[in-house]
Amino acid sequence: MEYRQLGRTDLKVSKICLGTMTWGEQNTEAEAHAQMDYALAHDINFFDAAEMYPVPPRPETQGRTESYIGTWLAKTGHRQRLILASKVASTGMDYIRPDANLRAEQIVAAVESSLERLRTDYIDLYQLHWPSRSTNFFGKLGYSASDNADQDVAIEETLIACDRLIQAGKIRHLGLSNETPWGVAEFLRVSRAAGLARVVSIQNPYSLLNRTFEVGLAEFAHREQVGLLAYSPLAMGLLSGKYRHGAKPEGSRLSLFTRFQRYNSTLAENTTEQYLTIADQFGLDPSQMALAYVSSRSFVTSNIIGATNLVQLASNIASAELSLSDEVLSALEAVHASQPNPCP
Numbered sequence: 057m058e059y060r061q062l063g064r065t066d067l068k069v070s071k072i073c074l075g076t077m078t079w080g081e082q083n084t085e086a087e088a089h090a091q092m093d094y095a096l097a098h099d100i101n102f103f104d105a106a107e108m109y110p111v112p113p114r115p116e117t118q119g120r121t122e123s124y125i126g127t128w129l130a131k132t133g134h135r136q137r138l139i140l141a142s143k144v145a146s147t148g149m150d151y152i153r154p155d156a157n158l159r160a161e162q163i164v165a166a167v168e169s170s171l172e173r174l175r176t177d178y179i180d181l182y183q184l185h186w187p188s189r190s191t192n193f194f195g196k197l198g199y200s201a202s203d204n205a206d207q208d209v210a211i212e213e214t215l216i217a218c219d220r221l222i223q224a225g226k227i228r229h230l231g232l233s234n235e236t237p238w239g240v241a242e243f244l245r246v247s248r249a250a251g252l253a254r255v256v257s258i259q260n261p262y263s264l265l266n267r268t269f270e271v272g273l274a275e276f277a278h279r280e281q282v283g284l285l286a287y288s289p290l291a292m293g294l295l296s297g298k299y300r301h302g303a304k305p306e307g308s309r310l311s312l313f314t315r316f317q318r319y320n321s322t323l324a325e326n327t328t329e330q331y332l333t334i335a336d337q338f339g340l341d342p343s344q345m346a347l348a349y350v351s352s353r354s355f356v357t358s359n360i361i362g363a364t365n366l367v368q369l370a371s372n373i374a375s376a377e378l379s380l381s382d383e384v385l386s387a388l389e390a391v392h393a394s395q396p397n398p399c400p
Contacts, residue, residue: 063255079109163221218230256281257282258276266288285356291328
């Protein structure tokens with residue numbers, strides 16, 4: 057397993073990260089524990105969670121994913137072997153905290169609750185799950201100026217709260233998620249101006265079906281060492297081929313849940329088929345091909361995989377050993393050139 061530097065820190069994270077958002081919804085506690093056992097045994101040292109998980113988010117299950125990690129840590133004693141990441145929810149999650157946002161008191165409360173569920177004294181990487189301000193994320197491309205800018209939480213307030221939590225030893229490093237180029241630039245500017253904690257990573261979607269990160273953000277990742285933690289690298293499973301020719305496997309995310317409509321379009325289906333045809337042509341497992349592409353990008357620090365069973369997990373981890381030929385890469389780039397970003 058290759059390990060990569062997390063931002064400008066002294067931490068080295070595995071290039072494959074274990075995602076956890078199905079735990080507590082599609083996966084039981086025992087299944088989550090089995091996934092963590094398998095991942096650690098196969099040299100994955102980086103686990104990613106969030107206070108909001110599992111997904112889709114519901115008041116009845118909120119926090120369950122972190123709790124499963126906590127019971128596993130208590131059972132195994134493996135905390136020192138892991139780099140553990142989690143996230144604070146932002147606006148629209150009032151069942152987690154009233155008037156949820158990224159104000160100082162909200163972040164402090166979120167960290168304390170996560171630490172209790174995770175049964176640990178510190179979180180290695182604490183991420184702002186999405187901006188409090190009105191901007192582009194979760195599939196939104198067109199920017200519209202908000203009339204409620206006066207209600208935005210000042211980035212300096214958020215950074216001060218996180219910096220104090222770092223000084224207190226409750227979190228080690230700060231990351232962003234679902235951010236824009238302006239947001240990354242502003243966080244870097246404020247941290248420099250005020251001498252506050254510097255962000256070390258950005259967790260955004262990135263896959264063969266969504267390469268919008270390359271427009272604006274990839275340069276930040278490279279020049280400022282704010283590397284990408286790529287989520288949805290299989291585009292909610294589309295790139296695995298399991299939905300090919302209209303199939304809807306029982307228990308799959310797109311058959312169970314309706315919140316992922318950007319992956320259900322005819323354009324997404326047709327473009328996916330072109331990528332699957334390339335995998336067929338070169339005798340590659342389509343999931344491993346798609347994951348290997350993401351992992352090979354110079355601006356990617358770690359590739360966040362998710363699985364609902366150990367067979368999927370084993371295959372996804374094995375993608376770390378796959379190197380794509382120039383012929384495969386050229387074929388993938390040709391599809392992207394003809395139909396870029398069908399699932400932003």
